[in-house]
Structures are given as C-alpha cells and as structure tokens.
Amino acid sequence: MSARNLVILSVALNVFLAGALAGGAVWVRSGKSGPGYSLESAGGQLPAQDRKAFRQALREVRRDAHQVILDGQQARREAADLLQQPVLDTAALSAALERARNADVTVRTRLEQRIVEFAAASSVQARNLLAEGLVRRADRQSANAAKKSP
Structure with a gap:
C-alpha cells in the first residue's frame, strides 16, 4: 500500500472517529443516556x-x-x-x-x-x-x- 493511500485511509478513519465522538457527545448532552x-x-x-x-x-x-x-x-x-x-x-x-x-x-x-x-x-x-x-x-x-x- 502506498504512502498516499495510507494517508487517505488515515484521514477517512479520523473523520469517522471525530464524527462518532461528536455524535456521542451530542447524544449524552441531550439526555438520551439515562x-x-x-x-x-x-x-x-x-x-x-x-x-x-x-x-x-x-x-x-x-x-x-x-x-x-x-x-x-x-x-x-x-x-x-x-x-x-x-x-x-x-x-x-x-x-x-x-x-x-x-x-x-x-x-x-x-x-x-x-x-x-x-x-x-x-x-x-x-x-x-x-x-x-x-x-x-x-x-x-x-x-x-x-x-x-x-
């Protein structure tokens, strides 16, 4: 796998993880966790x-x-x-x-x-x-x- 593909994969994974964290934070703050x-x-x-x-x-x-x-x-x-x-x-x-x-x-x-x-x-x-x-x-x-x- 080339370095370019690894960078693209890393960016995509980080965007996914950031979205998951942001979504989880919104979910918890809206009171849906209780x-x-x-x-x-x-x-x-x-x-x-x-x-x-x-x-x-x-x-x-x-x-x-x-x-x-x-x-x-x-x-x-x-x-x-x-x-x-x-x-x-x-x-x-x-x-x-x-x-x-x-x-x-x-x-x-x-x-x-x-x-x-x-x-x-x-x-x-x-x-x-x-x-x-x-x-x-x-x-x-x-x-x-x-x-x-x-």
Whole structure:
C-alpha cells in the first residue's frame, strides 16, 4: 500500500472517529443516556424474566402493527412533500397529518392495551415498577414544561 493511500485511509478513519465522538457527545448532552421515562421504558426496570416477557409482548404488538407504522411513515413523507410545494394544499396537508396521527394513536393504543394485559397478569411488585415509570414520565414532563414557560 502506498504512502498516499495510507494517508487517505488515515484521514477517512479520523473523520469517522471525530464524527462518532461528536455524535456521542451530542447524544449524552441531550439526555438520551439515562433511563427512559415512559410506561414502556419502565419495563426495563422489571426483573429479568418479566423484562423478557414484557419486551417480547411489545415486539409482538409492533410486528402486528407493522403496516400501520408504515402507513404513518408514508403519511409523514406525504406531508413533508406537500410542505415543499410552491403552493400549499392545506386540505391535503391536514389529511396527511391526520393519517399520520391516526396511525400513531393506533399503535400507541395497541401498545398500551398490551401493557395493561401484561400488568393484569403481573405481580404487585412488577406493577409498582411500571407505576414508577409513569410517575417519572409525569415528573419529567412537568419539569420540561416549567423550563419552557416564559
């Protein structure tokens, strides 16, 4: 391998590593490194066996809702395309956003229903862990809302 090729390879590797470090720093500073604050992420606090069953149940819901998820993504792409048109078709934009919102609500409803079913079959301790996840989420949302208030 020639010296020129080694320099090019070294520069490419350094650029990649610098990008990875910068991306990691942004990720950590944005608070994505800590635990989640939702009912779904609270499942990560469950004991190993329950956690595995919980995650499997949620994966099944997502697999079953795959087409709904794809429909929501397509609706968002359509909305983005409409926003980029020289003349805005507000009716079409509203319809695309409504389809995306309906898909999101459908998936969320299915996930939450499956969580309810999981909780109904769980121990009191497991339900307490899920409840703590809801409380953390509510507390975090309240704190974020207070920071954004003028």
